[in-house]
C-alpha cells in the first residue's frame with residue numbers, strides 16, 4: 001500500500017508494509033430491557049453476567065476478530081432505551097457501519113418499535129450503505145413468544 005504525503009510542497013511516496021488496522025463500528029439498538037447490554041457482555045466476556053442496572057446514555061466495548069488472516073477491530077456501541085438519551089444515540093448513527101436491531105420475542109411492542117430506529121437510520125445514511133441485522137432475543141422464553149416466526153423468502 002502506498003501513502004502520498006505533501007511536505008513543503010514536495011510529494012513524498014511512502015510504502016506501508018504493515019497493513020493498517022481495519023475497524024468496524026457496530027451499534028446495538030432496541031427498546032429498554034430487550035437485552036442489548038446482556039448480548040454485548042456475553043459476546044465480549046463469553047459468559048452470562050446478570051445485569052441489574054440500565055445503560056445510561058451510551059457505552060461501548062472493543063474487541064478484535066481475525067478474518068482472512070487480517071485483524072479486524074470491532075467497536076460496539078451499546079445504547080440506552082429510546083425514551084431517554086435518544087438524542088445521544090441519534091448522533092452516533094451517522095458514524096456506524098453495522099446496525100444490530102434487537103427486540104425480545106415475548107414483547108410485540110419491542111418488535112414494532114424497531115421501525116423508529118430504521119427511520120432514524122434512513123435519515124442519516126444512504127440506503128445502499130446500510131448494513132443491518134435484526135435479533136429476536138430471550139429465546140429461552142419461547143413458550144411466551146408474542147412475535148411469530150415467519151419465513152422470509
Ligand SMILES: Nc1nc2c(ncn2[C@@H]2O[C@H](COP(=O)(O)OP(=O)(O)O)[C@@H](O)[C@H]2O)c(=O)[nH]1
Nearest residue numbers: 032033034035036037038050051137138139140
Ligand atoms: N430470560 C432472559 N433474560 C434476558 C436475556 N437477555 C437479557 N435478559 C434480561 O433482561 C433484562 C434486561 O437486559 P439488559 O441487557 O439490561 O437490556 P437492555 O436495556 O436492552 O440493555 C436483564 O434482567 C437481563 O438479565 C435472555 O436471553 N433471556
Ligand SMILES: [Mg+2]
Nearest residue numbers: 036037054055
Ligand atoms: Mg442496556
